[in-house]
Amino acid sequence: MGMADETYKQLVEDILEHGEWDKDQQVRTVWADGTAAYTKSLICKQVRFDNSEVPILTTKRVPWKSAIHELLWFYVKRTSDCSYLDEHNVKLWKEWTNENNNIGKAYGYQLGKPIMLKGRITNQVDHLIDQLRHNPASRRHVISLWNIDDLDQMELYPCVWNNQWLVKQGRLHLIVNARSNDIGLGHPLNVFQYHVLQRMVAQVTGYELGTLTFNMNDAHIYERHVEPLREQIGREPYPAPQLWINPDIRRFDDFTIDDFKLIGYDCHPSVKMDIAI
Structure with missing residues (x-):
């Protein structure tokens, strides 16, 4: 059994057994038919991986190429224009794409946004890599996608909003913070994506791979996902x-989708789950 499967099973069982419903509240999310999309959730959950193996689920097929495409769209292309996703037939953002075929000032926009740091124009990704190479002891290697000035111009507020x-001792560790995490659909992609990102950054900066820690402030399971997850x-x-x-x-x-291969990915079939919007 892979570590990701065991960790995921424990997380799902914990939420189902000890989580609390939000049915006493007026929730924002709805299903495609307009009914309220209620969740059962736990506050402040954490999963941690030593990265000795790839943290991808095998109890269902995770669309790993789409996950990497989304990652490349955010961190390499650094844009909110969905043309790249369209080109590669990635549909992860269709529910939040506006009439201009973008997602507003979210995610990739924030990563590519020009900023003035240390007297020069850069962006968050370039600055991170530069500082990891030249100032590794710093505790300020932080990327933030939560820009309060731009929130009302985002089609969806960032869920995974921050990483440090x-x-x-020569090992690159990554801590990822999510304000909200959909355990059925989003979480499996997110954990795999940030493992990939960590390996990409470690490769270009010359560090050994350290641990991956993923923090979820609100770890939730949607009501219609309960039985599929069981x-x-x-x-x-x-x-x-x-x-x-x-x-x-x-x-x-320089990274493109052709620079990644998932070898020996034996997995069970996909599990159908509705998307809450």
Whole structure:
């Protein structure tokens, strides 16, 4: 059994057994039919991986290429224009794409937004890599997608909104913070994505891979996901696959989807779950 499957099973069981419903509140999210999308949730949950194996689920198929495309769209393309997703037939953002085919000033926009730091114009990604290379002892290696001045111009407020990087004894550690995490649909993609991002950054900065910590302030399961998740976590997991990343890439912005291969990914079929919007 892969570590990701066991960790995920424990998380789902914990929420189902000890979580609290929000049915006493007027919730924002709805299903496609307009009915309220209630959740059962726990406050402040954390999962942690030593990165000795790829943290991707095998009890269902995770669309790993779409997950990496979304990651590249955010961190390499650094745009909120959905043309890149359209080009690669990635539909993760269709429910939040506006009439201009973008998601407003969210995610990639914030990563590519020009900023003045240390007397020069840069962006959050370039600044992070520069500082990891030249000032590794710093505790200020932080990327934030939560810009309060731009929130009303975002089609969706950032869920995974912040990450911090720490270098200790030559190893690059990553802490990811989510204000809200959909355990059924979003969480499996998010954990895999940030493992991939951590490996990309470690490769171009020359550090060994450290731990990945994923913090969820509101870890929730939607009401319509309960039974599909019960079925999923009852499946027998497969061993974790291996992720190949092209070792010749030394410049972060040179990464493309062709530089990734998931080898030996044996998994159960996808689990159908509705999307709450």
